[in-house]
Amino acid sequence: MIRIAIVEDELRYQEQLIEFLRRFQQEKDVKIEIETYSDGDEFIGKYKAQFDIILMDIQLPFIDGMSAAEEIRKIDSKVVIIFITNMAQYAIQGYAVDALDYVLKPITYFSFSERLNRAYERMKKRETKYLTIRLKGGITRLELSDVYYIESLGHKLIFYTKEGELMSSGAMKELERELKNYHFFRGHKGYLINLEHVSGMNDSNAVVKGIKLPISRTKRKAFLEALADYWGDVIK
Template sequence: MIRIAVAEDEKQYADQLQAYIQQYADQSGEIIDVAMYTDGDELIENYKAQFDLVLLDVEMPFLDGMSTAELIRKTDQEVVIIFITNMAQYAIRGYAVDALDYVLKPVSYFAFSQRLARAISRMKKREFHYFTVPIKGGAMKLERGDLFYVESQRHNLIFHTRNGKVQFAGVMKEWEEKLTPVGFFRCNKGYLVNLEHVEGVRDGCAIVHGEALIISRPRKAAFLEVLAEYMGGRNR
């Protein structure tokens, strides 16, 4: 799922952007969740690095888009920022906050969809290194290599990381789909392991960071094959 925040004080543009995002989602097949804000201060109030993309109107009455972006960058270096403006000169200032792009008003669907596609492409490349996990009171950025394995217990997930355990309510299937393309494999129903941290296989278990995690019989052949491919690719 892609999480997008839109801060736009003019209702007609806010409605238009929301409609454009829905149209793009329908056409591309992307699952997109949109949170709408009427001003930058409303967005910043509870900002906890929970978004993948932020669309900011440059001119807003209480906290303008540029100031909002500067505050966002103090806590979140990864989120993609796109400005919505009727003045092209703001694009130059955008470099200071690492903005990806800007869209000029009046906004056309073609121009908007092109920039949205570019932003999503950048986000997907970034997923190979970082992802966001929920924590009590907010969210945290986690680097792929810092995650040893994911454990499923009833309706909760436990992320075993370099800095300890992170537990939250979640579905293993969602994280399996997200992490499998970047070097993870589900060795049984309850464990999704980072192949980078597999130290070996012994007695039907994957040894991950010193812990023995059972490899289910139906998954054993596939696990060994994927592990061999991963190790071979890493050593080339």
């Protein structure tokens, strides 16, 4: 089942999106649960990371969609956000809140279904996966989605995670090989980055949870390509 929130203040677009979602549901033979909201303020007040996908208008009463998305990202890094708007120039800024894509008004089913299918595929990629690491005095199992990035310091590995920092020992090269199929990218010899938590690029740095991590000049192109692929071509 896919849980989808529609955050849109215009009733005609709410109804159109519901109609498109029902059509998509039949085509993909997947159950979709829908909730609708008319303003971003109301939505944020009730948000508890209960949705898989959010379809959000950028122009909303009380709080705009971009600001609402920023608040959502503070408590939920996994939900897929797709902006619905008639202003492409604002939607493109969505990479700052890890928005997957945007749909321009007036909405066509072809355009909408392409974006929704991309979101559906991204959800499937986010099935829970774990990594077991050795710590001083024992071992622990980490959910990969909770790992922001990993730093190599000599023979030590520091895991920066949702729960804080963890120190282990081992070779970064071996870890890179183990995680190569799970959207982790080594953009610099000292850092292995989870693309899920990259919010953007700043000069020669990737921004991860507000921290700037260096990307080597020789790896920059490959890193941007990997990031664009993960984001669903948002920044191409």
